[in-house]
Amino acid sequence: MARQRTAGVGLGLALLSAATFSTSGSFARSLTESGWSPGAAVAARISLAAVVLAVPAVVAMRGRWRALRRSIATVTTFGLVAVAGCQVFFFNAIQTLPVGVALLIEYLGIVLVVGWLWLRHGHRPRRLTVAGSVTALLGLALVLDLAGGARLDPAGVLWALAAAVGLATYFVLSSRQDDGVPPVMVASGGMAVATMALLGLGAAGLLPMRASFGTVDFAGHRTSWLVPVLGLSLVAAAVAYVAGIGAARRLGAKLASFAGLTEVVFGVLVAWLLLGELPTGVQLTGGVLIVAGVALVRIDELRPAATPGPATSVGWPRPRAGQALRPQAGTQPTVAEHFTTSLDDLSSTSTPSTYTRQDTGHTRSDTTFTSTGPEADSSTTSCTHGCASLARMSRSTPEASPADQLTDVAYDMTSNRTR
DSSP, rough: HHHHHHHHHHHHHHHHHHHHTTHHHHHHHHHHTTTOOOHHHHHHHHHHHHHHHHHHHHHTTTTTTHHHTTTTTHHHHHIIIIIIIIIHHHHTTTTOOOOHHHHHHHTTTTHHHHHHHHHOOOOOOOOOHHHHHHHHHHHHHHHHTTTTTOOOOOOHHHHHHHHHHHHHHHHHHTTEEEEEEEOHHHHHHHHHHHHHHHHHHHTTTSSOOOOOSSSEETTEEEEEHHHHIIIIIIIIIIHHHHHHHHHHHHHOHHHHHHTTTHHHHHHHHHHHHHHHHOOOOOHHHHHHHHHHHHHHHHHHSSSSSOOOEEEEEETTEEOOTTTOOOTTTTTOOOOHHHHHHHHHTTTTTOOOEEEEOOTOOOOEEEEEEEEEEHHHHHHHSOOTTTHHHHHHHTSOOOTOHHHHHHHHHHHHHHHHHHH
């Protein structure tokens, strides 16, 4: 029940993050149409958000500053790659690619997340996850309305792929919970690092920085430039990043990245409400497919993972109390396994009994061990898999003590390994 409640909160935060991230395009367009460069708009957005989150971040870090020092590399990577890098890469991509194509390539980052979890943590994607990936990406293509084809510039594709890496880094680093750093601190610290990086690129002339401080057109009205800047900083950055990190920590990187695809759907709806851009039927169908893809991944997350039972060694399941070791069908027991079984046999001499080993056909009666299987004449032949030890036990006299028989077993095991 608690797990379901946590997942519900995580999905709510993921949708909040996607919805607030989706407003960035509408806020930024009003600035770029009035003379702002994309780099200046991003720098204003990130720097102001870092300042706004600084106070709650300091409050949340009381007594945890050691955790921040241990995680300084993670926060720095988050700021450079997931915040600054991702946006710079994307803005460079749309210089030579249509926005829809660039977005589609960037959101291949969710596939990179699945691949990272597979290679790094051994979380092999199951059928529902694969089906959800294909469904969501198909829906993304429909929402972006890519019909008709577009010329793909190689440089633009490379920039968009770099943005995909930045997006995947965002979800992977956001999902980390073992560092003890609160989400608000990760967001604030990361954006502070990103601000310094963006301003450094601007000072070096690598990122154009142009801004105007007059009135702008926003949602069909003339308003101050502060309105879209505050919207970018407070809504599309501060709230979006903190909610996104909180969602990733509750859902994990994979499910959070798929839920992040709904940002494109929210973007279409926000453009409809604020800019009057009506979505087409194809885009609405794509939105349904994205939601269906996220649902498939979520269902796959709820399915229990197959966990193999513990085993003492390859081919031999761990026995219950009083149960002798038996190899699984189609497997060959090793020397160590026969040695373990021999010890079990020797420890059972207090009660006279007779039984037949299922794997080799040997019959044992109390402390006397006789052979009825195909290895009965193994005294003159080389016996593999430790059967030589059992054959030597069959030649022991009834008066032999368990210690003497154990010595014989150890001797034959050693000689068998050196043959």
